Amino acid sequence: MTMPLSRRHFLQAAGAGAAVWVPAPVKGYSGAEMSAFAAQAGPALSSLGVSVRDLDTPALVVDLDALDANLATMQRTMERNGIGSRPHAKTHKCPAIARRQLETGSVGICVAKVSEAEALFEHGIDRLLMTTSNVTPFKIRRAMHLRKWCPAFVQATDTAANARDLSEAAEAAGVVADVVVDVDPGGHRTGITPGEPALALAQLVDRLPGLRLRGILCYDGGSQHVTGFEARQAQTLDRLAAAADTCERMVRSGLSTEIFSGGGTGTYNIDHQTPGFTDVQVGSYVFMDAQYLGIGGADDPEVYRDFQPALTILTTVLNAQYEGRATTDAGAKACTINRPWSIVKGEQGMSYTSGSDEFGSIRYGDDASRTYAVGDKLELIVSHCDPVVNLYDRMYAVRGGIVEAVWEIAARGRST
Ligand SMILES: Cc1ncc(COP(=O)(O)O)c(C=O)c1O
Numbered sequence: 440m441t442m443p444l445s446r447r448h449f450l451q452a453a454g455a456g457a458a459v460w461v462p463a464p465v466k467g468y469s470g471a472e473m474s475a476f477a478a479q480a481g482p483a484l485s486s487l488g489v490s491v492r493d494l495d496t497p498a499l500v501v502d503l504d505a506l507d508a509n510l511a512t513m514q515r516t517m518e519r520n521g522i523g524s525r526p527h528a529k530t531h532k533c534p535a536i537a538r539r540q541l542e543t544g545s546v547g548i549c550v551a552k553v554s555e556a557e558a559l560f561e562h563g564i565d566r567l568l569m570t571t572s573n574v575t576p577f578k579i580r581r582a583m584h585l586r587k588w589c590p591a592f593v594q595a596t597d598t599a600a601n602a603r604d605l606s607e608a609a610e611a612a613g614v615v616a617d618v619v620v621d622v623d624p625g626g627h628r629t630g631i632t633p634g635e636p637a638l639a640l641a642q643l644v645d646r647l648p649g650l651r652l653r654g655i656l657c658y659d660g661g662s663q664h665v666t667g668f669e670a671r672q673a674q675t676l677d678r679l680a681a682a683a684d685t686c687e688r689m690v691r692s693g694l695s696t697e698i699f700s701g702g703g704t705g706t707y708n709i710d711h712q713t714p715g716f717t718d719v720q721v722g723s724y725v726f727m728d729a730q731y732l733g734i735g736g737a738d739d740p741e742v743y744r745d746f747q748p749a750l751t752i753l754t755t756v757l758n759a760q761y762e763g764r765a766t767t768d769a770g771a772k773a774c775t776i777n778r779p780w781s782i783v784k785g786e787q788g789m790s791y792t793s794g795s796d797e798f799g800s801i802r803y804g805d806d807a808s809r810t811y812a813v814g815d816k817l818e819l820i821v822s823h824c825d826p827v828v829n830l831y832d833r834m835y836a837v838r839g840g841i842v843e844a845v846w847e848i849a850a851r852g853r854s855t
Contacts, residue, residue: 466489467493467494467495468489468493468494468495469495470495470498473833473835473842473845474845476845477844477845482844484842484843484844484845485838485842485843487842488841489841490840491753491835491837491840491841491842492816492840493842494753494835494842496753496768496769496816497752497753497768497769497773497774498753498831498835499750499751499752499827499828499834499835499848500750500751500752500753500818500834500835500837501726501749501834501836501837502747502749502750502751502837502838503836503837503838503843504838504839505727505747505748505749506536506539506725506726506749506836507539508746508747509724509725509726509727509746509747509749510540510543510725511543512724512745513707513721513724514543514544514545516707516708517544517719518544520711521711522710522711522716522717522718523544523545523717523718523719524545524546524707524718524719524721525545525547525548525549525568525700525720526540526545526548526549526720526721526722526724526725527548527549527550527551527570527720527721527722528548528549528550528551528555528559528564528722528850529549529550529551529552529555529722529825530722530723530725530726530824530825530828531725531726531824531848532558532828532848532851533834533846533847533849533850534558534562534563534564534846534847534849535836535846535847536846537559537564538564541564541566546566546718547566547568547591547718548567548568549567549568549569549570549700549720549722550567550568550569550570550850551569551570551571552569552571552853552854552855553569553573553578553582553585553855554581554850554853554854554855555850555853556569556582556585556589556592557581557585557853558849558850558853559849560585560588560589560592561849562849565589565590565591565592566591567589567591567592567593568593568594568595568619568656568698568700568720569582569592569593569594569595570595570621570656570658570700570720571595571629572594572595572596572597572598572601572621572629573594573601573605574601576604576608578855579604579605579608580608580612582594583605583608583609583611583612583616584612586609586612586616586617587612587613587614592616593617593618593619593653593698594616594618594619595620595621595656596618596619596620596621596640596644597620597621597622597623597629597630597631597640598631598640599639599640599643602618602640602643602644602647603643603647605618605647605649605650606648606649606650607649609649609650610648610649614649615648615649615650615651616651617650617651617653618644618650618651618652618653619652619656619698620637620640620641620644620652620655620656621655621656621657622637622655622657622681622685623657624657624658624659624662624679624681624682624701625661625678625681626659626660626661630657630658633681633682633684633685634681634684634685634688637655637682637685638685638688638689638692641655641685641689641692641694642692645694645695651695652694653697653698654686654695654696654697654698654699654700654717655682655685655686655689655696655698655699655700656698656699656700656701656720657679657682657699657700657701658701658702658703659675659678659679659701659702659703659706661674661678662674662675662678662705662706663703663704663706664730664731665734666734666735667734667735667740668736668737668740671705671709671734672706672709675702675709676709676712676713679701679710679716682699682713683699683713683714683715683716686699686714686715687714687715696715698718699713699715699716699717699718700717700718700719701716701719701720702716702719702720702721703719703720703721703722703723704721704722704723704724704727704731704746705731705734705743706719707719707721707724707745722824722825723824723825724745724746725746726748726749726821726824726828727743727746727747727748727749727750727820727824728748728750728820728821728822728823728824728827729779729782729820729821729822729823730777730778730779730822730823731743731746732748732782732820733779748784748820750820750821750824750827750828750834751784751819751820751821752769752773752774752781752818752819752821752827753816753817753818754767754768754816754817754818754819755767755768755814755815755816756801756811756812756814756815756816756817757798758813759810759811759812759813759815764800764802764803765800765803765810765811766798766799766800766801767798767799767800767801767817768797768798769781769793769799769819770793770794770796770797770798770799771793771795771796772796772797772830773793773799773830774793774799774819774821774822774827775822775823775827775830776793776794777822777823777826778822780792780793780822781793781799781819781820781821781822782819783801783817783818783819783820784818785818786807786808786817787806787807787808788803788804788805788806788807788808789802789803789804789807789808790804791819793822799819828848828851829851829852829854830851831848831851832847832848832851833845833846833847833848834848
């Protein structure tokens with residue numbers, strides 16, 4: 440599939456000057472060596488002048504200028520729209536990024552799994568909202584144990600039976616657990632039906648001795664990637680209306696609606712129009728990815744330019760002897776097989792596939808800007824950021840091509 444011209448130009452500009460390096464004498468540091476340097480040097484790591492080209496590959500790289508610009512855009516928009524951001528750590532799984540989000544004004548951090556919450560809490564992140572219900576006895580016990588140490592931990596529930604289990608476990612652990620009612624926006628993935636059923640559950644949570652009601656969640660995943668801003672806005676507001684009505688009924692019944700959280704990267708500048716809505720659970724905005732680039736924004740129907748692609752996979756060319764193609768060391772195990780495929784940053788006329796376990800494949804189109812030689816390194820804009828991050832132990836935080844920090848992906852693989 441040929442990429443539309445404006446999208447191609449945008450991506451070229453996004454990666455200007457960062458595309459290819461001749462393998463001049465590079466040192467080739469391993470991940471373990473870089474982590475050791477970082478532990479020794481701390482904030483002075485950048486003064487060592489380790490170039491991104493010195494990293495062994497495949498490696499996960501985050502561009503700090505782009506990341507900081509994304510955080511600033513989010514915060515500016517939240518201030519303008521009078522709501523908060525509670526970014527979802529399922530995307531980055533990284534305490535250093537969660538800390539940066541809180542430092543730049545986010546009201547808290549969301550997590551998908553109790554193990555993610557534990558990993559972040561171990562690294563000092565304590566304003567945590569878990570957006571998935573804990574159903575099994577083991578997870579419920581862990582959640583209550585975490586609540587004991589982390590008073591700002593809030594968890595979701597979407598059935599009366601689960602609320603009773605949570606309350607019993609909270610009492611057994613000697614805590615009062617903060618709970619939000621998860622309301623279904625219509626996707627039927629999780630959440631209770633809005634209106635009377637959700638109100639009844641909120642009333643039950645409010646009554647149960649081990650629980651304290653804090654409000655509702657309504658994450659509309661089905662609207663995030665709707666192509667075209669107007670269509671996305673119309674669908675989002677339509678689907679959030681029932682949750683807004685539930686929120687209103689809760690207010691009339693004297694229940695807490697302190698939290699009405701939902702939304703994501705695709706709807707961050709839409710959700711505030713829903714009455715009662717308090718904060719967006721944005722995840723991908725911090726990195727962006729090829730899936731989001733294609734949905735279009737309010738200013739550009741083709742490319743979603745609100746946030747800059749900050750996350751790339753650094754890869755090395757292994758084979759370049761065949762006409763029209765090259766093979767790299769970043770295949771499915773480094774990039775996933777999500778679609779659309781990763782994008783070669785800063786280049787035009789190239790397509791990339793990562794369907795093979797260990798190898799990636801570049802094909803040159805007629806308008807390719809160059810060809811690669813063995814040992815050249817290039818960067819790939821990730822297809823879908825969340826599952827890519829989950830493949831790596833660390834990410835390299837880079838500014839102007841120099842490694843400034845090595846960030847542990849502490850919740851990597853924490854899927855329970
Ligand atoms: C419950 C919940 N909230 C928020 C998000 C963040 O979404 P996005 O990455 O689209 O911003 C997700 C993503 O899947 C999610 O499952």
